[in-house]
Amino acid sequence: MLGLNRRDFAMLLLVAALALFAPFILNPFPTASGLSQFNAGYPDLMQRFVIFGIFAIGFNILFGLTGYLSFGHAAFLGVGSYSAVWMFKLLSMNVLPALVLSVVIAGLFALLIGYVSLRRSGIYFSILTLAFAQMSFNLAYSVLTPITNGETGLQLALDDPRILDAANTAGSVPVTSLFGLEMRSAVTLDLAGWSFTFSVGYYLCALIMLVAFYISVRLFRSPFGMMLRAIKTNQQRVNYTGLNSRPYTLAAFVISGMYAGLAGGLLACMDPLAGADRMQWTASGEVVLMTILGGAGTLIGPVLGAGFIKYFENIFSKINDSILHQWFSFLPDWMENLLVNIFYPFVGKGWHLTLGILFMLVVIFLPGGLVQGGQKIARKLGFGKKSNSDTPAE
Amino acid sequence: MGILNVQNVNKRFGGLKALSNVNLDVKENTVHAVIGPNGAGKSTLLNCLVGKLIPDTGTVTFQDKSVLGKKPFEINQMGISRVFQTPEIFSDLSVLENVMIPCFARRDGSFKVNALSNMMGQRDMVDQAEQMLIDLHMIDKRNMHAASMSRGDKRRLEMAMCLVQQPRLLLLDEPTAGMARADTNNTIDLLKQIKAERDITMVIIEHDMHVVFSLSDRITVLAQGTPLVEDIPENIKGHPKVKEAYLGEAA
Incomplete structure (x- = not known):
């Protein structure tokens, strides 16, 4: 089906179903219940899930498949965002040309950085990419202010030219749309205490993520993907097999840079501003964490990892001490205070600590990431030995 | 002139003269062994043939085309495949x-x-x-x-990977190094089978005499970077210069 084998197609369907029903799945608790703060089914966050999913899928093509650990991928994300916002400023509020430009510019930028960085491999490659990304970040902050608007970040303004839709810019700054369908418009469905929001922006992102996922599955199963895996495993043998590995690694680098550019463009489509922070090394590190946490080299792992980290960042960080007190209020005072003091460093601003511990546990006990964990559980429950649908590049 | 021709090749590493004036002529469809004690320059010679090292002076031609200055993948595309000392496969x-x-x-x-x-x-x-x-x-x-x-x-797999490219010349760098006797004999049988079934030239670098004498048509003995003798196996066996090189005694 669609050029995929049965297992891959089943996985594509699974991802499609998850994306389609995300507003329900991520909203398991009624709005009025005390647990509703764990609901993640609001458009802003769901958009983040899928956008960073795209970012991680692309990163996985380079890291998981080809074995090159880039520490500067956020640069492409930032370039994508800037390109998209410029498109909104100059041409039109339609997201389509903005996304096209983000992908193209990020691809060209990746070609340049990749051409230089791929002369080295291993740690030297990582350092080179890190250096390039930090350079881009600092340039965006200082010298390139005319293009990036420095610290403030690039924003839309009323007097932007917007050649294609100059007519309807009366009064307020227009919003991003797809041929008139506004990204921020949403329908809310109230159902017996639950409240589900379906937003246009989210479904556009989800659709693009599905296409991106589909392309990555095809890449994984193609001769090109096999060559990339060969390069990851044994570059020496590749060279002595009559293959020049450079064009392959460069292509992988550019493709994954374009994925990052697409993600950056989508971020700008959902919220039309772009700041230099998006290019900082912490953002580059985050995508590495996502990929490893989910399972590097697996198909679905990066998407899971992205969702996992974004959930922590947005939900876990909101638990403050008053919420903790509320949870443990049924206990005697001294016990309540004790428990709050124990849990407090791990939530709220301390969510990084929890994430760090989880990350360590995953790396030590599940080197294959969450996907490996899922496989272990599936095997325990007796879903056949062959349920490991994406082991080839384990 | 044979399929592979090495003329006056010299290679220095700092003060060490790894190869001096090496000449080698490998005839098509033969098995040519290069033997010699440790440090004789066997592997250096091989690396010069596949483009990993570039000789300081001299020429290396394959089917009358020079391989010098070409990258390993380009040399492979000319029809030369290489088997490594430790099998290099995609594990x-x-x-x-x-x-x-x-x-x-x-x-x-x-x-x-x-x-x-x-x-x-x-x-x-x-x-x-x-x-x-x-x-x-x-x-x-x-x-x-x-x-x-x-x-x-793994060795067998590596051979399969090389042979499926239908190379004209197969270079083997100590194909039996570190193998148990049974594995060694299997490898010898495999190489014999390969030789019998297809038109292929092989150059074997080896110091296991058993392997060398069961396979090769011609043998070159290398010592301290210089070829001592080149002859058919029967004549090499009792050759005084070879004994001297290996045992370090005046024969």
Whole structure:
């Protein structure tokens, strides 16, 4: 089906179903219940899930498949965002040309950085990419202010030219749309205490993520993907097999840079501003964490990892001490205070600590990431030995 | 002139003269062994043939074309394959995939890939790779993870990967190094079989005399970077210069 084998197609369907029903799945608790703060089914966050999913899928093509650990991928994300916002400023509020430009510019930028960085491999490659990304970040902050608007970040303004839709810019700054369908418009469905929001922006992102996922599955199963895996495993043998590995690694680098550019463009489509922070090394590190946490080299792992980290960042960080007190209020005072003091460093601003511990546990006990964990559980429950649908590049 | 011709090759590493005035002429469809004690320059010579090292002076030609200055992958495309001392295979991939990669490289050595086609849908390449595995008696291991095989099997797989490219010249760098006797004998049988079944020239670097004398048509003895003698195996066996090089005593 669609050029995929049965297992891959089943996985594509699974991802499609998850994306389609995300507003329900991520909203398991009624709005009025005390647990509703764990609901993640609001458009802003769901958009983040899928956008960073795209970012991680692309990163996985380079890291998981080809074995090159880039520490500067956020640069492409930032370039994508800037390109998209410029498109909104100059041409039109339609997201389509903005996304096209983000992908193209990020691809060209990746070609340049990749051409230089791929002369080295291993740690030297990582350092080179890190250096390039930090350079881009600092340039965006200082010298390139005319293009990036420095610290403030690039924003839309009323007097932007917007050649294609100059007519309807009366009064307020227009919003991003797809041929008139506004990204921020949403329908809310109230159902017996639950409240589900379906937003246009989210479904556009989800659709693009599905296409991106589909392309990555095809890449994984193609001769090109096999060559990339060969390069990851044994570059020496590749060279002595009559293959020049450079064009392959460069292509992988550019493709994954374009994925990052697409993600950056989508971020700008959902919220039309772009700041230099998006290019900082912490953002580059985050995508590495996502990929490893989910399972590097697996198909679905990066998407899971992205969702996992974004959930922590947005939900876990909101638990403050008053919420903790509320949870443990049924206990005697001294016990309540004790428990709050124990849990407090791990939530709220301390969510990084929890994430760090989880990350360590995953790396030590599940080197294959969450996907490996899922496989272990599936095997325990007796879903056949062959349920490991994406082991080839384990 | 033979298929592979080495003329007056010199190579220095700092103060060490690794190769001095090496001449070698390998006739087509023969097995030519290069032997010598440790440090004689055997591996340096081999590395000069595959483009890993560039000789300081001298010429290396293959089928009358110079290989000097070419990259390893370009030399491979000329028809030279190499087997390493420790088998260099794609250990994360399955046995079949290992053999399919050279099939693919052979077909489109340059960068021509349909990135979205399905690898396993390339029937002709799958068939070619499977036929190679049948020839080398490892078809039953086709879906095995290459890393989990024995050393002898890894060597066999590496041979399959080289042979599926139908090279004109196969270079073997100590193909039996570190192997148990049984594995060594298997490898000798395998090489004999390969030799019998196809038109191929082999250059074997080796210091195991048993292997050398059971396989080769001609032998070159190398000592301290210089060729001592070149002759048929029968004449090498009792040659005084060879004894001297190996045992360090005046014969």
